[in-house]
Amino acid sequence: MSDTHPIRIGISHCLLGAEVRFDGGHKRDSFLADTLSQHVQWVPVCPEVEAGFGTPREAMRLVGPSDEPGLVTIRTGRDLTPEMHRFSHRRLRELSAQNLSGFVFKKDSPSCGIERVRLYSSHGIPGRQGIGLFARSFMQRFPLIPVEEEGRLNDPVLRENFLERVFCYHRWQDATRKGFARRTIVQFHTEHKYLLLAHSQPHFQELGRMVGQASRYSPTQLAQQYGARFMEALKVKATVRKHVNVLEHILGHFTERLTGAERGELHGTIRDYHRGLTPLVVPLTLVKHYVRRFDIAYMRSQVYLNPHPKELMLRNHV
Numbered sequence: 001m002s003d004t005h006p007i008r009i010g011i012s013h014c015l016l017g018a019e020v021r022f023d024g025g026h027k028r029d030s031f032l033a034d035t036l037s038q039h040v041q042w043v044p045v046c047p048e049v050e051a052g053f054g055t056p057r058e059a060m061r062l063v064g065p066s067d068e069p070g071l072v073t074i075r076t077g078r079d080l081t082p083e084m085h086r087f088s089h090r091r092l093r094e095l096s097a098q099n100l101s102g103f104v105f106k107k108d109s110p111s112c113g114i115e116r117v118r119l120y121s122s123h124g125i126p127g128r129q130g131i132g133l134f135a136r137s138f139m140q141r142f143p144l145i146p147v148e149e150e151g152r153l154n155d156p157v158l159r160e161n162f163l164e165r166v167f168c169y170h171r172w173q174d175a176t177r178k179g180f181a182r183r184t185i186v187q188f189h190t191e192h193k194y195l196l197l198a199h200s201q202p203h204f205q206e207l208g209r210m211v212g213q214a215s216r217y218s219p220t221q222l223a224q225q226y227g228a229r230f231m232e233a234l235k236v237k238a239t240v241r242k243h244v245n246v247l248e249h250i251l252g253h254f255t256e257r258l259t260g261a262e263r264g265e266l267h268g269t270i271r272d273y274h275r276g277l278t279p280l281v282v283p284l285t286l287v288k289h290y291v292r293r294f295d296i297a298y299m300r301s302q303v304y305l306n307p308h309p310k311e312l313m314l315r316n317h318v
């Protein structure tokens with residue numbers, strides 16, 4: 001992780017406790033505001049306030065077709081869609097200079113929600129296929145940047161997955177900040193091999209082939225294709241079975257250097273993890289101990305062993 005470039009994550013401002021909601025309230029989320037804030041720099045955005053709608057303001061909702069809904073106030077029926085689009089266009093241009101590594105959006109909001117936002121037909125019939133107008137524009141403009149809603153971050157698996165993607169994307173931004181050298185991309189791939197394997201074997205193989213044939217691509221082509229497929233791979237859920245597979249691969253690097261008792265203990269912790277008796281952090285801690293003890297340079301550089309700050313305790317729950 002870079003010490004020089006802070007990890008910047010965009011966030012719906014009400015989630016940090018700002019009183020910007022339509023009713024003058026907030027939706028402070030303590031994990032985001034207290035815990036994660038020690039590791040990242042927040043870039044708060046409240047689309048409705050920054051678009052000039054004021055606080056308090058009339059509540060609004062999405063109305064119309066799901067691919068092009070309008071933002072309309074509920075009581076007076078005022079159409080605020082053009083203002084929101086103008087604001088989004090301007091604000092996204094500013095955000096592109098901020099090098100964001102992720103965005104946490106407020107769920108259910110007609111401006112910020114990323115999925116299943118209440119959407120009304122022109123006859124007033126509600127459905128759940130809406131996407132907030134600002135969130136939609138953000139995802140279209142920055143398709144690789146990891147996004148998530150605060151509600152889903154209460155699920156330990158989704159939380160770990162989102163933050164892993166954020167930290168990986170930040171490393172990718174750092175690696176390619178000075179341009180797209182083939183050598184840099186090959187090194188990036190080498191360091192992320194086991195992490196990729198924990199998510200998707202097909203992506204792992206495809207990206208391996210891409211890097212193996214790096215000279216066939218221009219550096220820019222390679223970076224664009226690699227970056228997109230890499231971020232896509234991390235969205236595939238890492239399961240217990242896949243983690244067990246990775247742990248066994250890693251074990252292959254030093255198993256013959258262990259005593260019988262050590263080998264038995266290590267296999268026992270992996271078995272317990274497989275059976276759901278312990279979290280991932282237990283076999284991983286022992287694996288890291290042996291990687292240090294045998295000083296295995298190739299393994300030491302594997303991001304899989306330390307994908308995010310241990311203080312976040314993300315692998316204590318998966």
Ligand code: SF4
Nearest residue numbers: 012013014046106109
């Ligand atoms: S959900 Fe979005 S638009 Fe609504 S108050 Fe929060 S930041 Fe502002």
